[in-house]
Amino acid sequence: MPIASPWTPEEDAVLTELWCSGMTAREIVDNFPERTKNAIIGRVHRLRLERNLPDREGAISVHHHPKRQHPFRPKAPLVMPEADLPPAREGGITIMELRSGLCRDVLDLRGAPDGLALYCGKRTIGGKSFCPHHEGLYYTPYTARRRS
Numbered sequence: 001m002p003i004a005s006p007w008t009p010e011e012d013a014v015l016t017e018l019w020c021s022g023m024t025a026r027e028i029v030d031n032f033p034e035r036t037k038n039a040i041i042g043r044v045h046r047l048r049l050e051r052n053l054p055d056r057e058g059a060i061s062v063h064h065h066p067k068r069q070h071p072f073r074p075k076a077p078l079v080m081p082e083a084d085l086p087p088a089r090e091g092g093i094t095i096m097e098l099r100s101g102l103c104r105d106v107l108d109l110r111g112a113p114d115g116l117a118l119y120c121g122k123r124t125i126g127g128k129s130f131c132p133h134h135e136g137l138y139y140t141p142y143t144a145r146r147r148s
Contacts, residue, residue, distance in 0.1 A: 004034045009041055016038065019049045092118030103131035 009013075011032065016089060018028045025040040032040065092107040094116055103120035122131035 004039065005073050012043070012047065015043060016047065016049055017043055020051060022051060064144035093117065097121065101127070103134055105131070105134040 014031065015028065018031065025037045025044070028040050029035060035043075062088045093102070097106065098119050098121065100139070101124055103122045103124055104119040107120055108115050108118045120134060122129060122133070124131055128135060
């Protein structure tokens with residue numbers, strides 16, 4: 001099928017009149033021989049046309065409402081049990097000692113006796129991956145990002 005020319009203001013006026021009168025895209029396409037049904041539907045959406053259908057008894061009416069905005073509800077902080085977490089060593093912990101609720105920041109890539117990386121190992125807050133100190137180094141608050 002050849003590519004149709006751009007929509008003219010006259011075609012937009014006819015399309016608006018037919019669509020608002022309640023005709024379907026399949027019925028409207030007969031008035032535009034060079035357009036497809038999908039072209040009609042796409043143009044209707046780009047023009048943001050709405051139907052003004054008369055209410056009929058027993059008919060199910062479909063109304064398109066804007067998306068409802070739900071209020072923001074912050075998640076409750078995740079409380080990690082502290083009994084099963086080992087205390088952080090001064091020099092860091094190895095991958096074998098790293099558990100959920102401990103900071104995953106790499107302190108030294110080859111610092112462990114077996115040549116493996118050493119991790120911070122301090123307790124995290126709220127199920128995050130880093131302790132408050134390292135989180136402050138890696139994450140920019142949302143309000144600071146919006147300003148830039």
